[in-house]
Amino acid sequence: MISIVTLAAVVSAALACNVQDQPDITVSAVTEDVYVLVCGSMNSTAIATAEGIVVIDTFETPEQARAARALIEGLGRGPVRYVINTHHHGDHVFGNQAYSDLPIIAHAEAARAIVDSRPNAEWASQIAEDHPGFVLTLPNALYEGDGMKIVLGGKTLVLKHFRRAHSFSDTVVFSASDGVLVCADLVFNEMINFWTGECGIDVDNWIAALDELSRWQGVDYVVPGHGAVGGAEIIRARREYLADLRETVVGAMQRGSSLEEAMDRMLAALAEYSSLAGAGRNLRNNIEIAWQIYADKQRTPGQ
Numbered sequence: 001m002i003s004i005v006t007l008a009a010v011v012s013a014a015l016a017c018n019v020q021d022q023p024d025i026t027v028s029a030v031t032e033d034v035y036v037l038v039c040g041s042m043n044s045t046a047i048a049t050a051e052g053i054v055v056i057d058t059f060e061t062p063e064q065a066r067a068a069r070a071l072i073e074g075l076g077r078g079p080v081r082y083v084i085n086t087h088h089h090g091d092h093v094f095g096n097q098a099y100s101d102l103p104i105i106a107h108a109e110a111a112r113a114i115v116d117s118r119p120n121a122e123w124a125s126q127i128a129e130d131h132p133g134f135v136l137t138l139p140n141a142l143y144e145g146d147g148m149k150i151v152l153g154g155k156t157l158v159l160k161h162f163r164r165a166h167s168f169s170d171t172v173v174f175s176a177s178d179g180v181l182v183c184a185d186l187v188f189n190e191m192i193n194f195w196t197g198e199c200g201i202d203v204d205n206w207i208a209a210l211d212e213l214s215r216w217q218g219v220d221y222v223v224p225g226h227g228a229v230g231g232a233e234i235i236r237a238r239r240e241y242l243a244d245l246r247e248t249v250v251g252a253m254q255r256g257s258s259l260e261e262a263m264d265r266m267l268a269a270l271a272e273y274s275s276l277a278g279a280g281r282n283l284r285n286n287i288e289i290a291w292q293i294y295a296d297k298q299r300t301p302g303q
Ligand SMILES: [Zn+2]
Pocket: 087, 089, 166, 167, 185, 225
């Protein structure tokens, strides 16, 4: 069992987006109606309709979320009407407080994990310590099953649920009329993020989810959870990374190596990813967590 006790510190260091306590957020238009807000390495998406705006993910702190909402409502595209949380991680939900007057939509499993996941609860405590006035604000409009739709102002947003891929529960959002797919943390573009063994990651399901999303038609733009907006190629790139990671780790296990014995060889096998942002620390971490995941699967056949 690999125990990670410094998630909050690691994540905050990686996500930092404040300049002298003021959130530093940029807004860019992806299409006529879709805007991506970037805060450090975090993305939040705003989709404008004729009857207001849908916001996807709320950043990590109340200050960031308040600043983001002010920017979004300053676009002149109407008020925010709905908020969607794609999954339980703090960098996507701890800003919910700034939208507590609105429906905040999430899958029921993601909502549960916001409080039930130990690393997330510790992360929330750290945010509360650093941000007086922080109130952990849970989604208040939950859905179950494989998906739902939001119909607003002439647009239909399709929410599709993937269970246990990057987390216990991942929702993607597709606006066909904009050609925009918000993949959240199913896709990190040109970066490797830190994993914990307690966040519900399932590498096999994650690869399967990306295979399915690669087949969706009408996707012109993909908004990742972290990193720059791209096209469908950033889904395929993430899929290749995960598949190579799986092949490397499972191959070493099948040869009977221990994690320690195989580490250098596995890092060498994945060297093509070593130049991605965060790889210096997180490539080794991803190997360790993937090893743990597949060791657990071997102990519980049929998983
Ligand atoms: Zn995440």
